[in-house]
Amino acid sequence: MAALSGCAGTSSIFNPASVNAQEISSLIQTIYIIAAIVFVIVEGLLIYAAIRFSRKSAPPASEIEGNVKIEIGWTLLPAIVLAIVFFVSLKTLSSVAYLPPVSASDPPGQQPVTVRVVGHQWWWEFDYPDLKITTADELHVPVNTVVYLEVTSNDVIHSYWVPQLGGKIDAIPGQTNHTWFKVTQTGTFDGQCAEFCGVEHGDMRLKVVAESADQFQTWVKDQQSPIPSLSGEAAKGEQYFLQGACVGCHTIDGTAAQGKVGPNLTHIAARSIIAGGVLTNTPENLTKWLTDPQAVKPGNIMPNLHLPADEIQALVAFLGSLK
Secondary structure, three states, X not given: OHXXXXXXXXXXXXXXXXXXXXXXXXXHHHHHHHHHHHHHHHHHHHHHHHHHOOOOOOOOOOOOOOOHHHHHHHHXXXXXXXXXXXXXXXXXXXXXXXXXXXXXXXOOOOOOEEEEEEEEOOEEEEEEOOOOEEEEOEEEEEOOOEEEEEEEEOOOOEEEEOHHHOOOEEEOEOOOEEEEEEEOOOEEEEEEEOOOOOOOHHHOEEEEEEEOHHHHHXXXXXXXXXXXXXXXXXXXXXXXXXXXXXXXXXXXXXXXXXOOOOOOOOOHHHOOEEOOOOEEOOHHHHHHHHHOHHHHOOOOOOOOOOOOHHHHHHHHHHHHXXX
C-alpha cells in the first residue's frame, strides 16, 4: 500500500482514529487490492495479445466461438470477484451501520454519550441532551466510548463527515438519522459538510476533540458552570449584548438572551473556532467577525449591524470572558 501513503493526512480516511473508520479504511484498501489484481491481469492479457498477435508475427487465428469452457470461465471469474467484494462490504456495513447496544457493564467514564447534531447554513450545532449542554462547531467526546449521533438539519440537506472517525451521514430537515463512532485515540479531528448546501458549503467545518474521560468530565463541568461575574470592559459588553440585537438570535444560559437562530454562545471563549470553522477563536478574528460578518462569510444569516468600534471592543471583551 505504499502508493496510498501520500493519501494519509490530518483528515484522511487512510488515517483512521475510530473503530468505525478502521473498518471502512480496511474495506477500501481490500477493494483497492482486488481491483489492482484484476487490473494487472486484464492489462497483462491485453499487452500479451497486442504483442503476440501483432500483424508481423500473428499466427493463424483459431475459432473459439461457442467454446463453452471459455464462456463459462469469463462469466464465472467476474462473478466470483464481485461475490467476494459483496460479502466483504456486507460484513463492514453490518459492523458500522447498526448502533451498538447500551451496556450497563460499561466502566465508569465510558458510558455512551448521546449528541444531537443539527446542521445550519453554515455551521454545526451540538446538543448533549443528557448533559444539558449546547455548543457549536466543536464536538467534545471521550475516547474509548461509544458516541451516538442523532443527525438532522434546520434548513437544507447537509452531510456530517469527519473522515478519520467514520462515514458520512445526511442531515435532513424534519428527519433524524442515527450513527455512532468510538474514538480510539486522543486528538483533534477535522470535519466538513459533505453535501452541497449553498454558497458557503465549503466553509461549513467542524472539529471533534477526543480527550480522556477525566478531561471530558472537566470540559462538561466547565460547560455546565454559570457565566462568571464581570467587571470593566467585559461588563460593559454584556450590557451591549443584552440590550442590543444579539439577544434575538443567540442564547447565553443564565441571562435574558435566549435566541435560537444563531449559535449558543454560553461558553464561546472555550472554543477553538468560530463562524462555522472559518476563523480561529482569537480577539482579532472575533473583532473582524463582529465588524462585518458578511465580508468574512458572505450569505450567512448574521447581518452587518454596523456596530461602532468601542461597542465591538466591549463585546469582544465580554465574549472572551465566557470560558
